[in-house]
Amino acid sequence: DAGITQSPRYKITETGRQVTLMCHQTWSHSYMFWYRQDLGHGLRLIYYSAAADITDKGEVPDGYVVSRSKTENFPLTLESATRSQTSVYFCASRERTDTQYFGPGTRLTVL
Amino acid sequence: AQSVAQPEDQVNVAEGNPLTVKCTYSVSGNPYLFWYVQYPNRGLQFLLKYITGDNLVKGSYGFEAEFNKSQTSFHLKKPSALVSDSALYFCAVRDPPQLSFGAGTTVTVRA
Numbered sequence: 001d002a003g004i005t006q007s008p009r010y011k012i013t014e015t016g017r018q019v020t021l022m023c024h025q026t027w028s029h030s031y032m033f034w035y036r037q038d039l040g041h042g043l044r045l046i047y048y049s050a051a052a053d054i055t056d057k058g059e060v061p062d063g064y065v066v067s068r069s070k071t072e073n074f075p076l077t078l079e080s081a082t083r084s085q086t087s088v089y090f091c092a093s094r095e096r097t098d099t100q101y102f103g104p105g106t107r108l109t110v111l
Numbered sequence: 112a113q114s115v116a117q118p119e120d121q122v123n124v125a126e127g128n129p130l131t132v133k134c135t136y137s138v139s140g141n142p143y144l145f146w147y148v149q150y151p152n153r154g155l156q157f158l159l160k161y162i163t164g165d166n167l168v169k170g171s172y173g174f175e176a177e178f179n180k181s182q183t184s185f186h187l188k189k190p191s192a193l194v195s196d197s198a199l200y201f202c203a204v205r206d207p208p209q210l211s212f213g214a215g216t217t218v219t220v221r222a
Contacts, residue, residue, distance in 0.1 A: 004154075031208060042201060042212040043155075050208065058209065090154055098143055098205045102154035 003027075006091050006103040014111050019078045021106050023091030029101075031094045032074040034058075034066065036087040037105075043090065049074055081110045113138045113206040115185075117213035125221055130192040132216045134185045134202030143205035144185040146176055149215075150198045161185060172196070192220045 004025040013019050023032065030051050035043040045058030047066040055066050063085060065077045074093075078085055088107050092100040115136045124130050136142050143162055147155040159170025166178045176187045187200060197220045203210040 033209060040214055042214040045209050048209060092155075098210070099145070099157055099160060100210055101157065102147075104154045105152075 004091060004093055004101055004103040006089075006106050008106060009104065010107050012109045012111065013081050015080075015082055017081050019081050019108065021076045021078075021089055021091075021108070023074045023076070023103060025072055025074075025091075025093045025101075025103075027093065027095070027101075028071055029093035029095045030071070031100075032068065033092040033094075033100065034064075034074070034076045035090045035092065036060065037090060038087050046076065046089075078108075081108075083110050086110045113142070113204045113211055115144070115202045115204045115211065115213045117200075117202055117216045119216050120214070121217045121219065123219045123221065124192050126194050127191050130187075130189040130196065130218065130220070132187040132200045132202075132218060134187065134213060136183050136185060136202075136204050138204060142178075142185075144176075144178065145203040145205075145210060146170065146174070146185075146187050147201045147203060147212075148172075148198050149201065155201060158187070192218075194220050194222050196220050 007022045033048045034046040044060050049055045049068040052071050088105050090105050091103040094100045145160045146158040149155045159168050161168045161178045169175045174189050200216045202213040
């Protein structure tokens with residue numbers, strides 16, 4: 001199906017474990033983004049990518065790692081999960097226009 | 112940095128009444144402004160955007176937004192609200208390469 005997908009949709013993990021959240025888009029958009037959504041904070045940018053093999057930090061990058069070896073995929077890894085990383089994570093993409101299109105989100109709980 | 116503020120955490124209206132969700136912005140240069148809607152357990156959906164031109168922007172699902180430069184506002188409006196409009200609404204501003212989001216306003220439309 002065309003669009004932007006995220007997996008898993010729900011994840012429960014324990015502190016200290018490594019977790020990878022997947023994001024896949026079928027539009028061949030150049031830009032991809034990872035946001036986290038927390039009550040009272042709206043959406044905050046974690047990392048973004050302007051193209052394959054080009055990534056950069058956003059507002060809250062600590063504790064996260066990204067890669068982008070292919071245009072369509074932009075995985076987000078929590079190297080050692082902490083409780084403060086419990087959140088809902090959204091992936092988004094866009095082309096030259098500024099309108100971003102969002103995936104359905106991954107709800108991550110770190111125990 | 113570019114930023115937006117949503118002064119109301121919650122808006123409650125009766126079905127059939129006008130709905131307004133407020134947003135103010137702070138930018139250097141010309142503002143590119145957006146509204147998104149998030150239904151429960153879903154990703155953000157694009158509603159409309161203002162780039163330049165007419166101050167009244169029409170979008171999806173019968174929503175429109177009024178850009179007011181003198182008041183630095185970009186309020187979202189719907190003439191007659193539906194119960195199905197109950198959702199979380201986000202205002203955002205282009206802050207290259209990302210969008211910067213407000214904290215969100217929860218809209219509840221009662222039957």
